[in-house]
Structure formats: C-alpha cells, structure tokens
Amino acid sequence: MSTEDHPQRPERATETTSKSDDVDEDEVAQDWSHAAKLSAKSMASSIPKRGEKDYEPDGTNLQELLLYRAREAMFDTLANSPRGSVVSNQVKAYYDQDYHGAVIPHAKGNFLQTMGNVDEKGRCWLKFHEFVYLAERGTVLPFYCNQRPEKQAGRFVEVPLSMQDVYSLFRSQAEMDLYFVFAHLKRLGFIVTTLDKKRSATASFYLEDDPNRRTVGAIWGSMFAFLKLETNSLMNVFFYSSWNFLLRRYTSSPQIYKDLKRLVPHRVPPKTIEALRMERARLQANRSKERFPIAFNVWKPQTRFRKKSPGLPDFQVVIHSKNDAAQTFPSYVDLQEIFYSLDYKFEFLSETDDEEFWINNTFIGGRPANIPKPKQGQTDECNSSKKGGKKDVAAHVKQARRLKNGYRSFLLAIIDDGLISFVKISEADFGSEDVWFIPYKRPRDRKEVNKSKDSFGNKGIHTTSLK
Amino acid sequence: MVLERVVINVSVGDDGTVTNALVFNLKDIRKLRDQGICGVLCGSLPTIAQQNVFLSVPLRLSAEEAVWLLEKGYAKANVSRPSSISEKLRDESLANELSERAKLKMEREFERQRVYKREQHVLKLRKLGIEEKYRNEDEQLLESSLFYEVMNDSTILRDGNEVVEDVVDRLRSKYSRDGNFKVFCSLKNHGLVVSPGARFGGKFIVYPGDPLRYHSHMVVSSPLDYRQDPIDFRDIINGSRLSTTVKKIWVLSGIDTEEEQDEEQVKFFSIEWAGFG
Structure with a gap:
C-alpha cells in the first residue's frame, strides 16, 4: 500500500477518531461498510451477526453485490487505518540485534506502565514481542540503526522499518506464536509479562525457590509427603479384602459407597498452602527440562499495576502449537510438570479475593515481598463487596464448584494457524468428593437447609449451618 | 488473464525450519481472496487496537495454503532470515541510501499533508466567516500534527534475497x-x-x-x-x-x-x- 494514492488518508483517520466520540451507537450499526470510520466502541456493536450471512452462493446478482460490498468494506478498513503516530507523539524505537529487542532513548507514553525496562541511563528496553506489538499498533516507530544511538551521534544512520521487516526478525515460529498470543491478550487489555529467568527477582508464592537452599526442606518434605499422599488412596487397595463382607455389616448405602470408594485409587492434588509448599519442596529436586514452559504471567486489567513489584499473576499461560509436526498435545506427565511449576494467585486458597492474603503470601527470593498495601478505603470496599456474594453457599453448591473449577489451573493457548483457542486446564479431585451420597446427614441439618431455602425463595441462594 | 504472482514471505529460522507464510501487501491479499485462500489476519488494527475481531495485516497462511499456492504457481516465496536485515544494512551505502530515501519520502508526505491541512483550515475559517491571517502558533500546531506512517511492505527485503530451493519441502515438513x-x-x-x-x-x-x-x-x-x-x-x-x-x-x-x-x-x-x- 503506498501513501501516494491517499494523500488525505491520515487526516481522515485523525478526523474520525475525534468525531467518533459523539457518534451514537444506533446510528453506527446501520452502515457496516463505513467500518473504517468507526471507533473501537461503536465498532464492537457492529460486528456482523450470525443471520447476516447467506447459506451458500446461489448465483444471483444480489448476492454478488453483497459479497462485493462486504469485501470492499473489509479492504477499505484495512487500507484506511494507517499505522504510525503524529509527530508530537512520536517515539522512536531502535531494534538491537544483540539484545533481540528494541531500545527507546527517550521513552514516553502509557505503555511504560506495563512494558519495557528503564536502565540507569534512562533508556527503555523493550523485549522483542513488546517491540512488535507497540510498532504494530503505531505507538512506537520501528527503526534500525547501525550503531546504538548514543554512540557516535554524528555518524549513525537510521533506517525506518516496515512491518514486514519487523516480522522477518522473528527467530523462529515458536517466537512468532508467542507473540501472537501476547498480542491477543494485550488487545483484550490484560497485563502480560514473560517469565523472567532470574527467578530471585520475581514474586513467588513459594518461600524457597532458590535451588541451592532447598536441600534440607526437600528431603524432609519428600519423606513426609510420601506418607501423606499414599495413605489416602493407593494403600487402600492392599488392605481391601473380600473378607470384609463377612466381617462387616452394611446398614446403609453410604457405607457401601464409602467402601467402594476405597477401591479406586486416586491422587489428591494439593489444596492447602502447606500441601502446595510441601509438594514444591519435594519436587524441586528432580526437575528435568520442561517441554511446555510457562510462557506468560497475566494480570487482569488494573490501574495499580507496578512493573517493579507486580505481585502474583492472576493467570499463567502455556502455549501449544497444534499444527506443528514436532509438537504433541501435553501428556499427563507434561501436565503434571506444568502444574508443579505454576506460581500464581491460587484462587482456591482464598475464598474472597482478599488482597492482604496474597500480599502476605508473596515472597521474593525467600523473603516476604514488600508490596505496598492498597489504601485502607480501597481494600474495605473491595472485600465487603465480594464477601456478601460469595461466602454463604450451600455445601452441595460448593462441591459442584470445587468439581467444576478444580484446584491449580492454567490456560493453554492452542494455536491453529493463527487462530488461538484458550483452554483452562485444572486439577480436579473427584476421588475425595462424595458425589453419590451425602455422608452423615442428620435430620436436624436437613431441616435447617430447608428452612433457609424457603426464606430465600427462588433466588437460588442457599445458606446452611453445616460447617 | 495472466495473474501476477502473489508474494508470500517466509523466514528460515536459526534452526533451519521455516515460519508460516505471511502476506503484507493488501493487493496480494485481495488476489488470494479471489482464489479462495483467506488465511488469517493476525495484526492489530491501529485505529481500533483494543479488540480481536477486526485484525489487520499480516495475513498468516497455513502450511497447506502456502504449498498449494506455490505448487499451483499462484505465488512465489520471498525467503529471508532473521539476520537478513542487519546483513543488508551492514552495507553502509545501502543503509545511507535507504535512510535518505525514507527521509525524502517522509518530507514529501509531510508536505502533502501540510498543503491539505492548510486548505482545510482556510475552508473552515471561510465557513465561519473569519478572516484568515498567518499565525505562527497555527504553523507549530500543524507541524506537530503531521502523521508519520509505518509501512506494511518492506523496501529492504524486496529484492536480492537468497533463493532457497526447498521452501516447499520445508513447508511440507510442517504438516x-x-x-x-x-x-x-x-x-x-x-x-x-x-x-x-x-x-x-x-x-x-x-x-x-x-x-x-x-x-x-x-x-x-x-x-x-x-x-x-x-x-x-x-x-x-x-x-x-x-x-x-x-x-x-x-x-x-x-x-x-x-x-x-x-x-x-x-x-x-x-x-x-x-x-x-
């Protein structure tokens, strides 16, 4: 696409963005073919709906015309959304081959809140995927220069890069896929960082993540954890014998269910802080190289995010490229490996989204992280609003939630030639849940449950005194 | 009708494997669409950058699509390496030339924008019935509102790239x-x-x-x-x-x-x- 053809194009773009604020949403939905002139907000409302397409080509002129219009609308939009920035906002980023990223001599802009590292000289270093992302949305202008800009100021030659140039700098398909997932999440507003190799500097849920210091804890932990895990499930098979039927008398069906349950060995995933830390300590020792490393830490959009002390992430993302002949879907062993390496806000530990809890459970290099606590007013508001809705839930609802949500979880981004599907994979524990029967249900409790059901009417919220 | 062949760009990574084919040229994307090859648009659309429904170039082709296009002769492959750009720009005269050319182009583009903006400004003033006069701050505002565009297509990688014979085979190995x-x-x-x-x-x-x-x-x-x-x-x-x-x-x-x-x-x-x- 050449600029010569559209001398007025940039004006059109700036003009429309200023205009679009007062365009009514209803007005906009009518004419889809002017998509190029719409802002993000009105655009979202005019996404073509299902029924607007046809079943199949029937050879009529009308269909041809509609198709022609749809295509024109699409290509107009693509051609009329120039990439770049106005002179007053321009930020030049220079690709640096040794760093495989970009450096911005004088950085400014909102993106600095979540991206880039500023060094002591005031230069901002972008990782390569951050560089591509910012260049692609026109926030920074991509350049290549022979020397680093600060050296030999007189002699350096800067060459502007096109998007094609920038993409050609990807070193492998895996890196490109990583970028696509990154950009997808960023466009949705999430705060995304790659995992830092220097683990000591990053926030962790685990106290001792330093491989040199964990030995004693690991040995102790492994002895202890062995006892704990195996008694729960596997050993029961050996203790079971058919003589049980002669020795024991079953007086109720729950008893039968309970004994049947013992027959099926199952693994109990860690559910408490102690269990999680124990397992971490036990398994740190013999970690092999991961086939599926965690690609990203992801935080929900927030204004209080700080690059220096981000705290624990809300999600972690692993990438799998489905059409790569060299890759297979993660096996059970791979999945377990991923679960062991997770290190985020294990949401099942804290029923409310309590910030204090997470701040107290965040460590950097084995020491409690000094994350500034949010202002008093904010926490209170946050907690009170959550508490009301979440806490008082009937036991069976809680159980259903536990089964549905599981415990540790991560997001698997499956890439299918440019289309990304996110799948949440979590550890569930069906073995420990009594799905088929309710143990020890005394009539008194049942009455309470019923009563509360009545008082709440058909709202579907059940309270119970079972605790 | 003889179709001009579409250029699809693949990059041979450090490990010898090729990346998926990407297309940056809108005319090419249109031609591909006429062939029933739609690919997937993957890039952020700069004017509406906070959504994933409408995306822009590059168009990413699957290995099957790329091989089909190459074998049918609808497309030719433009092969680069991650180091291609730095290797080319190591040649200082070329770097200078490209840099100068870019500056010239930018100046021409800016001049066009200035002319257009001034015209618009005059029209607006006339509409409002205000007499036009030259003001320095207007000029400054105008200068700072000029738009610098990042191109889609490469001028650096356009020609003289190494020919890799077995692109098709390498793409095939991605199935x-x-x-x-x-x-x-x-x-x-x-x-x-x-x-x-x-x-x-x-x-x-x-x-x-x-x-x-x-x-x-x-x-x-x-x-x-x-x-x-x-x-x-x-x-x-x-x-x-x-x-x-x-x-x-x-x-x-x-x-x-x-x-x-x-x-x-x-x-x-x-x-x-x-x-x-």
Whole structure:
C-alpha cells in the first residue's frame, strides 16, 4: 500500500477518531461498510451477526453485490487505518540485534506502565514481542540503526522499518506464536509479562525457590509427603479384602459407597498452602527440562499495576502449537510438570479475593515481598463487596464448584494457524468428593437447609449451618 | 488473464525450519481472496487496537495454503532470515541510501499533508466567516500534527534475497499429518474455502464461498488411513454432536493409498447427529 494514492488518508483517520466520540451507537450499526470510520466502541456493536450471512452462493446478482460490498468494506478498513503516530507523539524505537529487542532513548507514553525496562541511563528496553506489538499498533516507530544511538551521534544512520521487516526478525515460529498470543491478550487489555529467568527477582508464592537452599526442606518434605499422599488412596487397595463382607455389616448405602470408594485409587492434588509448599519442596529436586514452559504471567486489567513489584499473576499461560509436526498435545506427565511449576494467585486458597492474603503470601527470593498495601478505603470496599456474594453457599453448591473449577489451573493457548483457542486446564479431585451420597446427614441439618431455602425463595441462594 | 504472482514471505529460522507464510501487501491479499485462500489476519488494527475481531495485516497462511499456492504457481516465496536485515544494512551505502530515501519520502508526505491541512483550515475559517491571517502558533500546531506512517511492505527485503530451493519441502515438513495436504487439495478442487478448524474440533472448517458472506457447512476431521485406522465411536459422537449444534456437518476424511490417482485417494463421509426418535 503506498501513501501516494491517499494523500488525505491520515487526516481522515485523525478526523474520525475525534468525531467518533459523539457518534451514537444506533446510528453506527446501520452502515457496516463505513467500518473504517468507526471507533473501537461503536465498532464492537457492529460486528456482523450470525443471520447476516447467506447459506451458500446461489448465483444471483444480489448476492454478488453483497459479497462485493462486504469485501470492499473489509479492504477499505484495512487500507484506511494507517499505522504510525503524529509527530508530537512520536517515539522512536531502535531494534538491537544483540539484545533481540528494541531500545527507546527517550521513552514516553502509557505503555511504560506495563512494558519495557528503564536502565540507569534512562533508556527503555523493550523485549522483542513488546517491540512488535507497540510498532504494530503505531505507538512506537520501528527503526534500525547501525550503531546504538548514543554512540557516535554524528555518524549513525537510521533506517525506518516496515512491518514486514519487523516480522522477518522473528527467530523462529515458536517466537512468532508467542507473540501472537501476547498480542491477543494485550488487545483484550490484560497485563502480560514473560517469565523472567532470574527467578530471585520475581514474586513467588513459594518461600524457597532458590535451588541451592532447598536441600534440607526437600528431603524432609519428600519423606513426609510420601506418607501423606499414599495413605489416602493407593494403600487402600492392599488392605481391601473380600473378607470384609463377612466381617462387616452394611446398614446403609453410604457405607457401601464409602467402601467402594476405597477401591479406586486416586491422587489428591494439593489444596492447602502447606500441601502446595510441601509438594514444591519435594519436587524441586528432580526437575528435568520442561517441554511446555510457562510462557506468560497475566494480570487482569488494573490501574495499580507496578512493573517493579507486580505481585502474583492472576493467570499463567502455556502455549501449544497444534499444527506443528514436532509438537504433541501435553501428556499427563507434561501436565503434571506444568502444574508443579505454576506460581500464581491460587484462587482456591482464598475464598474472597482478599488482597492482604496474597500480599502476605508473596515472597521474593525467600523473603516476604514488600508490596505496598492498597489504601485502607480501597481494600474495605473491595472485600465487603465480594464477601456478601460469595461466602454463604450451600455445601452441595460448593462441591459442584470445587468439581467444576478444580484446584491449580492454567490456560493453554492452542494455536491453529493463527487462530488461538484458550483452554483452562485444572486439577480436579473427584476421588475425595462424595458425589453419590451425602455422608452423615442428620435430620436436624436437613431441616435447617430447608428452612433457609424457603426464606430465600427462588433466588437460588442457599445458606446452611453445616460447617 | 495472466495473474501476477502473489508474494508470500517466509523466514528460515536459526534452526533451519521455516515460519508460516505471511502476506503484507493488501493487493496480494485481495488476489488470494479471489482464489479462495483467506488465511488469517493476525495484526492489530491501529485505529481500533483494543479488540480481536477486526485484525489487520499480516495475513498468516497455513502450511497447506502456502504449498498449494506455490505448487499451483499462484505465488512465489520471498525467503529471508532473521539476520537478513542487519546483513543488508551492514552495507553502509545501502543503509545511507535507504535512510535518505525514507527521509525524502517522509518530507514529501509531510508536505502533502501540510498543503491539505492548510486548505482545510482556510475552508473552515471561510465557513465561519473569519478572516484568515498567518499565525505562527497555527504553523507549530500543524507541524506537530503531521502523521508519520509505518509501512506494511518492506523496501529492504524486496529484492536480492537468497533463493532457497526447498521452501516447499520445508513447508511440507510442517504438516501435522501427511494426508492433510491431500484433503486440503481435494476440498479446494470442490471450489470450497478452507480455514483452520480446531475451534470446532476438526482439522478444517469449510465454507461454500467467501467466509465474509457465507456460513460454514462442514467440519472436516484430520485424515485417517482409509484401510488401516479404526474409527473411534466416541469421535463420531463427539464430532457429530458438536458439529450439529453449530449447524454444521461432521466430515470424516480418509486417505486410501491403494488408489493410484491423488484425487481419488481422498474419501469423505458426512455424519449428522440426527436425534431421531
């Protein structure tokens, strides 16, 4: 696409963005073919709906015309959304081959809140995927220069890069896929960082993540954890014998269910802080190289995010490229490996989204992280609003939630030639849940449950005194 | 009509494997669309950068699409390496030339914008009935509002790239299964538009025409070996139930290597969840 053809194009773009604020949403939905002139907000409302397409080509002129219009609308939009920035906002980023990223001599802009590292000289270093992302949305202008800009100021030659140039700098398909997932999440507003190799500097849920210091804890932990895990499930098979039927008398069906349950060995995933830390300590020792490393830490959009002390992430993302002949879907062993390496806000530990809890459970290099606590007013508001809705839930609802949500979880981004599907994979524990029967249900409790059901009417919220 | 061949860009990574083919030129993307090759647009659309529904260049082609285009002669491959740019720009005269050319182009573009903006300004003033006079701050505002555009197409990588003979082979090695390409070709020969289908649990989903206007009808599974592979009953149930709920038909595909003609080798079976009785 050449600029010569559209001398007025940039004006059109700036003009429309200023205009679009007062365009009514209803007005906009009518004419889809002017998509190029719409802002993000009105655009979202005019996404073509299902029924607007046809079943199949029937050879009529009308269909041809509609198709022609749809295509024109699409290509107009693509051609009329120039990439770049106005002179007053321009930020030049220079690709640096040794760093495989970009450096911005004088950085400014909102993106600095979540991206880039500023060094002591005031230069901002972008990782390569951050560089591509910012260049692609026109926030920074991509350049290549022979020397680093600060050296030999007189002699350096800067060459502007096109998007094609920038993409050609990807070193492998895996890196490109990583970028696509990154950009997808960023466009949705999430705060995304790659995992830092220097683990000591990053926030962790685990106290001792330093491989040199964990030995004693690991040995102790492994002895202890062995006892704990195996008694729960596997050993029961050996203790079971058919003589049980002669020795024991079953007086109720729950008893039968309970004994049947013992027959099926199952693994109990860690559910408490102690269990999680124990397992971490036990398994740190013999970690092999991961086939599926965690690609990203992801935080929900927030204004209080700080690059220096981000705290624990809300999600972690692993990438799998489905059409790569060299890759297979993660096996059970791979999945377990991923679960062991997770290190985020294990949401099942804290029923409310309590910030204090997470701040107290965040460590950097084995020491409690000094994350500034949010202002008093904010926490209170946050907690009170959550508490009301979440806490008082009937036991069976809680159980259903536990089964549905599981415990540790991560997001698997499956890439299918440019289309990304996110799948949440979590550890569930069906073995420990009594799905088929309710143990020890005394009539008194049942009455309470019923009563509360009545008082709440058909709202579907059940309270119970079972605790 | 002789079509000018579309340029698809692949990069040979440090490990010798190729990346997926990307297309940056809008005219090329339009030509591909006319061929029923839609690919997937992957880049942020700068004017509406906070959404994932409408995306911009690059257009990412699957390995099957890229090989099909190259073998049919609709496209030629432009091969680069991650180090191509730095190698080219090591030549200082070339770097200087490109830099100068870019500056000139930018100046020309800026001048055009200035002229246009001044015209608009005058028109606006006239409309409001205000007498026009030269003001320095207006000029400054105008200067700072000039737009610098980042191009899609490369001028650096345009020509003189190394020729890698075995691009097609390298792309082929990306197939997740051998039969994929045969199934793809067979679907293309039926005049259908094929796109990635993992979202619906298949290998491909198939449209009767341009996806902009037509719904997709079929979810095509990964090809089986027609003579050897058993069909898992659960696959049939899963595939057909899912497809039926999204108003599509589940298509099992198989490759029969005993047939001699490539075209004959591909077998399809449609399965619909009937919900009868």
